[in-house]
Amino acid sequence: MHARMFASLAAPLALTGLLAWETVAFVAPSAVVGVNGKVSFNRDVRPLLASNCFQCHGPDAGAREASLRFDTHEGLFADLGGVPLIDPRNPENSELFYRITAEHGSDRMPPADSGLALSSAQIETIA
Numbered sequence: 702m703h704a705r706m707f708a709s710l711a712a713p714l715a716l717t718g719l720l721a722w723e724t725v726a727f728v729a730p731s732a733v734v735g736v737n738g739k740v741s742f743n744r745d746v747r748p749l750l751a752s753n754c755f756q757c758h759g760p761d762a763g764a765r766e767a768s769l770r771f772d773t774h775e776g777l778f779a780d781l782g783g784v785p786l787i788d789p790r791n792p793e794n795s796e797l798f799y800r801i802t803a804e805h806g807s808d809r810m811p812p813a814d815s816g817l818a819l820s821s822a823q824i825e826t827i828a
């Protein structure tokens with residue numbers, strides 16, 4: 702259901718960050734420094750997730766919401782019961798991309814009442 706909504710929302714986005722998701726490698730950050738000005742996961746995307754998402758989806762199990770964590774490779778590529786959190790080859794199918802672009806208030810991440818927000822430029826970097 703979300704995936705279909707995301708497909709229409711995704712169209713205006715540049716999807717420049719897409720390639721970066723295929724190079725996610727927490728073990729060897731130096732291997733994924735951006736080449737040719739492309740978005741790098743570790744340099745560009747991860748810090749945005751760290752400051753906007755880790756508070757509720759990070760290393761602190763006690764504060765973790767929805768059993769989601771974005772600070773590990775396993776966590777990022779979790780299967781949410783049929784819908785992948787991230788699907789680099791098929792982004793419109795990714796719950797994460799849907800959530801950061803959702804116009805419906807209660808689906809939007811980070812939640813409005815958290816005081817956190819991604820700018821449209823930051824959303825483009827991630828997506």
Ligand code: HEC
Nearest residue numbers: 753754756757766767781796797800807808810811812815
């Ligand atoms: C202040 C806490 C908080 C922050 C910060 C936050 N989230 Fe969430 N997130 C939640 C809660 C609570 C839920 C469960 C309720 C829901 O599904 O909306 C959730 C659910 C989700 C889900 C859906 C999981 C599923 O099983 O469908 C995704 C994807 C998600 N968040 C992504 C993000 C991303 C990406 C960010 C950062 C840009 C983020 N969240 C930041 C609290 C947070």
